[in-house]
Every structure is written in C-alpha cells, then in structure tokens.
Amino acid sequence: MAILVFIEHAEGVVKKSSLEAVSYAAAMGDEVIGLAVGSIDEGALKAAGNAGASKVLHVTDEKLEKGIIQAYAQVINQAMESTGAEILVLAKSSLGDPVAARVAAKQGAGFVSNVSDLPDTSNGFKVKRSIYTGKAFANVEIKTDKKILGLKKNAVELKTDGSEATVEKFDVLLSDDSFKVTITSQDKATGEILLPEAELVVSGGRGMKGPENWGMIEELAKTLGAATGCSKPVSDMGWRPHHEHVGQTGVKVSPQLYVAIGISGAIQHLAGVNSSKNIVVINKDPEAPFFAAADYGIVGDAFEVVPKLTEALKAAQN
Amino acid sequence: MKILVCITHVPDTTAKISFTDNDTKFDANGVQFIIGPYDDYALARAVELKEASGGSVTVLNVGTAETEPTIRKALAIGADDAIRINAEPTDSMFVAQQIANHAKDGGYDLIMMGRESIDFNGGMVHGMVGELLGMPAISPVMQLDIEGETAKLAREIEGGKEYLELSLPFVAGCQEPIAEWKIPNMRGIMSARSKKLEVIEPTDATEAATLEKYEMPPAKGEVKMIDADNVEELVQLLKNEAKVL
Ligand SMILES: Cc1cc2nc3c(=O)[nH]c(=O)nc-3n(C[C@H](O)[C@H](O)[C@H](O)COP(=O)(O)OP(=O)(O)OC[C@H]3O[C@@H](n4cnc5c(N)ncnc54)[C@H](O)[C@@H]3O)c2cc1C
Ligand SMILES: Nc1ncnc2c1ncn2[C@@H]1O[C@H](COP(=O)(O)O)[C@@H](O)[C@H]1O
Numbered sequence: 135m136a137i138l139v140f141i142e143h144a145e146g147v148v149k150k151s152s153l154e155a156v157s158y159a160a161a162m163g164d165e166v167i168g169l170a171v172g173s174i175d176e177g178a179l180k181a182a183g184n185a186g187a188s189k190v191l192h193v194t195d196e197k198l199e200k201g202i203i204q205a206y207a208q209v210i211n212q213a214m215e216s217t218g219a220e221i222l223v224l225a226k227s228s229l230g231d232p233v234a235a236r237v238a239a240k241q242g243a244g245f246v247s248n249v250s251d252l253p254d255t256s257n258g259f260k261v262k263r264s265i266y267t268g269k270a271f272a273n274v275e276i277k278t279d280k281k282i283l284g285l286k287k288n289a290v291e292l293k294t295d296g297s298e299a300t301v302e303k304f305d306v307l308l309s310d311d312s313f314k315v316t317i318t319s320q321d322k323a324t325g326e327i328l329l330p331e332a333e334l335v336v337s338g339g340r341g342m343k344g345p346e347n348w349g350m351i352e353e354l355a356k357t358l359g360a361a362t363g364c365s366k367p368v369s370d371m372g373w374r375p376h377h378e379h380v381g382q383t384g385v386k387v388s389p390q391l392y393v394a395i396g397i398s399g400a401i402q403h404l405a406g407v408n409s410s411k412n413i414v415v416i417n418k419d420p421e422a423p424f425f426a427a428a429d430y431g432i433v434g435d436a437f438e439v440v441p442k443l444t445e446a447l448k449a450a451q452n
Numbered sequence: 453m454k455i456l457v458c459i460t461h462v463p464d465t466t467a468k469i470s471f472t473d474n475d476t477k478f479d480a481n482g483v484q485f486i487i488g489p490y491d492d493y494a495l496a497r498a499v500e501l502k503e504a505s506g507g508s509v510t511v512l513n514v515g516t517a518e519t520e521p522t523i524r525k526a527l528a529i530g531a532d533d534a535i536r537i538n539a540e541p542t543d544s545m546f547v548a549q550q551i552a553n554h555a556k557d558g559g560y561d562l563i564m565m566g567r568e569s570i571d572f573n574g575g576m577v578h579g580m581v582g583e584l585l586g587m588p589a590i591s592p593v594m595q596l597d598i599e600g601e602t603a604k605l606a607r608e609i610e611g612g613k614e615y616l617e618l619s620l621p622f623v624a625g626c627q628e629p630i631a632e633w634k635i636p637n638m639r640g641i642m643s644a645r646s647k648k649l650e651v652i653e654p655t656d657a658t659e660a661a662t663l664e665k666y667e668m669p670p671a672k673g674e675v676k677m678i679d680a681d682n683v684e685e686l687v688q689l690l691k692n693e694a695k696v697l
Contacts, residue, residue, distance in 0.1 A: 144610075201614075203579075204588060228609045232591055232625075235579025239548060244660030247574050260664060267570055269469045271667040278660050315588045315618045322612030330610055334696065358697075376594070376629065377608055382465055382570060383489055383628065391696040402465045408669070412694040414686065415675075425675050430689060434680030443683045450687045450697070 137162060138219035140210060140234075141170040141182055141190065142227055145324065148178060151225035151287055151331060153185040158283075158290045159223045160186025161252055167191060168299065169213045171198050171206060176301045183299025185292060191217075191304035197313070201229045205312040207236035212306050214241070214280075222282045227330070234282050243280035250286045250409075267382045267405035286409070287330070287388045329378060332361035334391045335410075337380055339365040339403075341396020341417065341436055345373035350437070351395065354444045357451075363387065365397045381406035396436045399424025416440065453507035453598070453620075455498045456560040458551055458577070459526055460488035460541075460569040461519035471666040478571075478666070487522055489633075490566025490592075494624070496631035497596060498564050499530035505598070507561075508532045514541045514550045520649065527644035528636035534647065539654040542663060544572065548580030549657035556585060561620045562603075567592035567627040578625040588618055591625025 137159040141152040148170075159166040168182040168190035179190045193209055210233060214222060222237065224230040231247065238245035250271065251262040258275050264286055265272045329335065336355040338348065348362075355362045362378060369379035380387055382405035392410035396417060397403060404427050407413065415428040418435050425431045432439055463469065464484040472479045487495065498509045511526040513519050514537045523534045537550045555563060563585075568575040575591065582589025594613065595606035598620070605616045608627070636644070678686045691697045 203590075204582075207583070228592075228607070231575050232579040232589060235576040236583040236589070238545065238576070238660075239580040239583035242545075242658060242660070244545065245576055245580075246661055247576060262667070265572060265666075266463070266469045267573055268669075270471070271669065273664040273667065274661045275664055276661045278658070311586075314622075315590070315616055318615045318617055320609070320612065320614045322609065322614075324611075326611065328611045375612075377611060377613075391690065391694065405465075412690070412696055414690070425677075427672060428675045429673070429694065430686055431675045431677050432680050432683070432686065433677070439680050439683060443686065446683045446687045447697075450684075450691065 136165045136167050136217050136219045137221045137223060138210070138214055138217055139166055139168050139187065140222065140224040140230055141168045141179070142225070142229060143170065143172070143174045143178065146174055146178055148174070148181050149225065149331065150292065151227065153181065154287070154290060154292050155223050155225045155285055156182050156185040156187050157293045158252065158285055160293070161290055167217050167219065169193070169210065169304070171209060173199065179301050180298045183297050184294045186295065187299045190299045190301045192301050193304050193306055195306060195308065197308055200317045202313060202315055202317065203229070203232045204236065204314070205308055206233045207240065208308060208312050209306050210237050211240055213304065220280050223285065225285050226287065231284060234284055238282050241280050242278060243282050244276035244278040245282040245284065246274055246276060247284035248286045249283045250289050252290060253283070264409070268386065268408040269405060288409070327359070327361040329361045329363055329385050329387060332387065333389050334358050334360035335363050335387055335389045336360045336393045336395070337363035337365070337397060338368065338395045339397030340367050342368070347437070348374070350440045350444070354393070354440055357444050357447045360391070360393070365403050394424055395440060397424060398422050399427060453501065453505060453561045454559055455501065455507065455509045456555055456558060456563045457491070457495045457498045457509060457511045457526070457531065458563065458565045459491040459495065459511050459513050459522070460566065460571065461485050461513060461515050461522040462488045462569060462571045465489060465570065475666045476663070485522055487526055488566045488569050490568060490627050492633050493628055493630050494564040494566055494626035495526055495529055495531065496634045497626060499634060500631055501598060502530070510535060512537070512551060512554065514539055514547045516540055523649060524644050525636060527647045527649070528640040529634045530640065532647065534649040536649065536651045537654050538651050543659045543661050544574045544576045545580060545660040546657045548577050548584060550654050551577065552581050552584035553655045554652070555581070563621070563623045565623065565625050567625040575625070578623045582623040585623070587622045589623035589625065590616060592627040593624045594627060594630055596624060596626070596630055
C-alpha cells in the first residue's frame with residue numbers, strides 16, 4: 135500500500151522538512167508517492183525521488199497559488215482516494231498542520247502530530263510523539279485504518295539514494311465552498327534562513343540590552359549560516375519580530391546547534407529548544423539556569439565574547 | 453455576537469512533568485493547573501469583542517470534574533456561562549467531535565480556541581472542529597477584528613504574517629498578541645460563583661489514538677565550560693566533537 139507525503143516548497147525549492155517526511159515514509163518500506171501543489175519546477179520536485187519517492191503528483195490549479203487550507207485539504211483527500219493511500223505523512227508547518235487536521239476529521243483518520251520516531255508496527259501501529267512542549271514523550275497507538283503522521287523536525291535522518299521520481303500532473307475538483315477565506319496579503323521575510331527549518335540558530339535575550347546591539351548577534355549568525363531567534367521579552371518589547379521568539383509560546387526549534395546569548399534559560403524558553411542537538415550558552419551569570427541544559431557554556435560578557443567568537447569562527451573558516 | 457471559547461485545563465508552564473502508574477498516568481501531585489496560555493489569549497480577545505459590541509461568551513471544556521476551578525477562573529475573567537462535557541480528553545478526535553456536536557446547534561458566530569494545548573500540543577482540535585462543522589478554521593491567529601459579518605485576521609506563517617478576510621462563523625486558534633491576558637478581579641471572582649456551569653454527558657465518538665505509555669527524554673550530559681578568553685576552544689569543540697560546523 136502506498137504512503138502519501140504532502141510536499142511543501144518555498145521559493146522554488148522543496149523544503150528540507152518535506153524531504154525528511156519522504157525519507158520517513160520510505161523507511162516504513164512501502165511505495166512513497168509525493169503530492170506537491172503550486173508553481174514549482176518539475177526538476178525541483180524530482181528531489182523527492184532522491185529522498186525515496188517513486189512518484190510525485192503535481193497539482194497546478196491556479197486557484198491554489200495561495201495556501202487556502204480548506205482547498206488544500208480537499209486536494210489531499212482526492213489524492214488519498216485516487217492513490218488508495220491509507221497513510222499520510224507530512225512535516226510540521228503553518229500550512230500542513232491545519233490541512234492535516236481537516237483531512238483527519240473528514241476521513242475519520244487517526245492523526246498524531248509532533249511524531250519523533252518511526253512507527254512500531256510489530257503489534258498494532260504505535261508512534262512516539264513529543265508532548266508537554268518537549269518535556270516528555272507519549273507512545274500512542276493509532277486504531278483507525280487511515281492514519282496521519284505529522285512529523286517533528288529531525289524525526290528521521292534525510293536519506294538520499296540518487297534516484298529520480300516521475301512527476302505526474304494531478305487534476306483536482308475544487309468546490310467553491312473551499313474558498314470562503316481570502317488571503318489579502320503576506321508579509322514575509324524572504325531570502326533569510328527561516329527559524330523553524332534552521333539547522334543552526336543564534337538567539338539573543340534580554341541580556342543584549344537593546345535592539346541596537348543585535349548587529350553582533352546577526353554577525354555571528356551570518357558567519358555560522360544560522361537563523362536568528364530571541365526570547366519572549368525581546369519580542370514583547372518589539373526589539374525583534376514575534377516570529378523569532380522561541381519557547382513554549384513561540385517557535386519550537388530542533389536545530390543541530392542552538393547558541394543562547396544573554397538568555398537566562400527560563401523553563402518556558404527551554405521548552406522551545408530542548409530538542410536541539412547541541413546547545414551553547416553564553417551568559418555573564420554562572421548561576422543562569424540555562425547552563426544546566428547546555429552542552430557547552432561560557433561565563434562572560436556577551437559584548438566581549440560574541441565578537442571574539444565571530445572572529446574565531448571566521449579564522450577557522452579560512 | 454455569540455462566542456464560544458474552548459479552554460484546556462493544563463499544568464502551569466513552570467510545572468515539572470512526571471508520570472506514575474508505570475508511566476501510564478500524569479502525576480498531578482503538587483502540580484498547579486491553569487487555563488491553557490493560548491486559550492487564555494482567545495478568552496481575553498473574546499471578552500474584549502463582547503465588551504466592544506455586545507453579545508455573550510460561553511466557555512467550554514471537555515474534561516472531568518477536576519477542571520471546574522479552571523472553568524470558574526474563565527468565568528471570573530469575563531465569560532458569561534460555561535459548559536463542561538464530562539469526559540477524559542484523551543484524544544483530539546474525540547474532543548473535536550464533542551465540541552462540534554455541542555456547537556452545531558449552538559448558534560455561535562465565532563468559535564475561539566488556543567493555537568495548541570500545552571499538554572498535548574496537537575494544534576489539531578480547531579482544524580477538526582472546522583471540518584466537522586463545515587467552517588473555515590484559521591490558526592495561529594495573532595490579530596482578529598470584526599466589522600459586521602466580516603472578520604479581518606492576521607495569521608503567523610514561517611518568517612512572517614498572512615492577512616485574511618472571511619465571513620462569520622468560523623473557528624480561530626489564537627495566540628499572542630491578539631490580546632493581553634486578563635487577570636480576574638475581586639468582582640469577577642465573586643460573580644463567577646453564581647454564573648451557570650452546565651455539565652453535559654459526552655456523545656458517542658471515535659477514539660482514534662490511545663495512549664500506551666509516557667516516556668521522559670534522556671538525561672542531559674554534563675555541560676563543558678570554556679574559558680571566556682579561549683573561544684577558539686569552543687570553535688574546535690563545535691567542529692570536532694559536536695561536528696556542527
Ligand atoms: C505562560 C508563559 C509563557 C512563556 N513563554 C515563553 C517563551 O515561549 N519563550 C521565552 O523565551 N519566554 C517565555 N516566557 C517568559 C520566561 O518566563 C522568561 O521571563 C524569559 O524567557 C526571560 O527572557 P530572557 O532570558 O531574555 O531575560 P532575563 O530572564 O532577564 O535574562 C537575561 C539574562 O541575560 C544575562 N545577561 C545580562 N547581561 C549580560 C551580558 N552583558 N552578557 C551575557 N549575559 C548577560 C543575565 O545573566 C540573564 O541570565 C513565558 C512566561 C510565561 C509566564
Ligand atoms: N479538552 C478540551 N476541552 C476544550 N477545548 C479543548 C480541549 N482540548 C483542546 N481544546 C481546544 O483546542 C485547542 C487546540 O488543542 P490541541 O489540538 O490539543 O493542541 C486548545 O487550545 C483548546 O482551545
């Protein structure tokens with residue numbers, strides 16, 4: 135039985151998290167069929183083949199240029215029906231999550247989000263998901279025939295095998311009922327590394343004293359090729375935009391490296407970073423709680439340490 | 453305008469999470485419970501909308517009798533009445549069906565929820581309820597204004613915001629800065645005691661996923677401290693030990 139994977143793309147490139155979803159589905163051992171919507175080159179979609187899909191269905195209806203959630207749910211319902219797929223896999227995103235919830239309700243499919251591992255199918259269908267904002271895990275059994283798995287970042291390693299997927303055009307029937315919402319505009323940073331997808335993150339807290347000091351955070355981030363993040367008070371005070379705030383009530387990141395500068399490490403902040411592979415903490419207070427959650431720590435004044443670190447990284451790159 | 457706000461009853465954000473009964477039950481011992489922080493934003497905005505243009509705010513929780521103090525707090529914040537659907541909320545599909553079954557004949561103009569519960573973190577219930585009721589569901593909503601029958605919303609997307617327009621009724625999963633959390637005052641607390649809290653029994657519904665066992669994350673290793681005058685050592689460790697450069 136085929137597994138359907140919803141593939142998202144940004145600026146003409148398939149998202150890495152979607153390729154991970156393809157690898158995840160491929161690791162389950164069945165045929166993997168991708169589904170992509172909107173304007174993206176066929177060539178770019180073939181990347182999904184490299185990650186393990188045999189075929190990618192491509193929907194190009196211009197009504198879908200904007201991510202209207204109900205319409206996307208309709209597309210997925212039709213693709214599941216047409217391919218006979220009983221399992222849908224997708225990466226966590228602002229589009230994928232609400233779309234999957236609708237598909238689940240429509241099809242009576244058991245939906246588990248924030249899945250952090252491959253399923254155990256030796257006796258039933260069991261998956262591990264993160265709960266309590268990363269403070270714990272739950273192993274749950276999905277009882278329904280149809281199943282939807284929403285993946286947390288880094289649930290599996292992205293595998294590439296050099297093969298290509300065939301890309302097929304897929305036509306859908308869209309009802310007017312799905313277009314009750316009008317997206318009037320989008321206001322979005324382009325060309326930056328997006329925080330939820332980032333492998334490396336440099337984040338600053340109230341210890342940075344003010345927005346005028348963010349140059350040094352950005353310089354370090356640029357040197358590393360990292361996205362920038364911040365603590366909640368920093369975005370509350372308007373030093374940084376809301377979508378950069380990390381934590382329980384913000385973005386949850388799971389990068390390879392999280393560098394926390396002038397952030398105390400409150401439990402609500404840690405909740406957003408506790409699945410990072412490596413954490414570096416720079417703080418002038420040796421008692422800052424963040425050190426207990428860190429892999430590497432420097433006690434020192436950020437205004438001295440950060441520029442030195444940037445220089446040392448640049449030197450190591452040459 | 454008639455608004456329904458769905459709230460969760462969850463451990464305080466600072467609570468230490470642990471389990472009992474062979475890792476099959478949440479250990480509520482010594483844990484303080486609160487209105488889900490995102491649900492609290494939804495509630496605050498709902499009360500503001502009511503204060504601005506009239507109508508009513510009903511809060512709903514799918515939960516056992518233990519959640520009643522949390523529901524009373526929502527009444528103290530400014531909801532007019534409350535409904536508790538008497539069931540253990542173990543599965544999002546089950547919860548969504550309960551909410552939808554109640555709301556379908558409730559005549560609500562707007563159903564407000566949090567973007568996600570902070571225990572289950574599903575971020576799913578609003579989408580499911582929207583589908584079950586044939587309404588749009590938008591999440592995470594950062595701004596919500598209503599003019600007549602039309603609503604203008606801002607929703608957070610990766611790296612920015614999306615602005616939307618739609619007609620009532622619909623479901624909104626809310627987050628900051630949609631409104632400031634409201635703290636109940638003495639008058640609110642007093643009046644909450646006499647507000648109506650109706651308990652209804654759940655309807656038949658599907659349990660799509662069931663819990664097998666909880667698990668704690670592996671313990672973190674020791675932190676390696678590096679001298680502030682020797683940042684080169686950190687670079688070497690990141691390169692050769694962590695292998696992230
Ligand atoms: C319901 C709820 C939800 C919340 N959700 C979130 C969330 O999602 N994300 C979040 O971040 N917070 C959240 N918070 C807030 C959280 O509790 C903390 O208040 C917040 O994380 C503190 O931010 P901070 O570390 O930047 O500031 P502070 O706690 O003020 O810490 C500043 C740190 O900078 C250090 N410092 C100062 N000067 C220097 C210097 N020159 N060099 C180096 N270090 C320096 C200090 O030693 C200190 O450790 C939430 C709170 C609540 C109640
Ligand atoms: N047991 C419940 N009772 C009432 N509302 C709920 C319940 N569970 C979830 N919700 C609502 O649905 C939102 C999303 O929850 P979830 O899908 O669990 O992340 C929450 O913020 C609440 O507004």
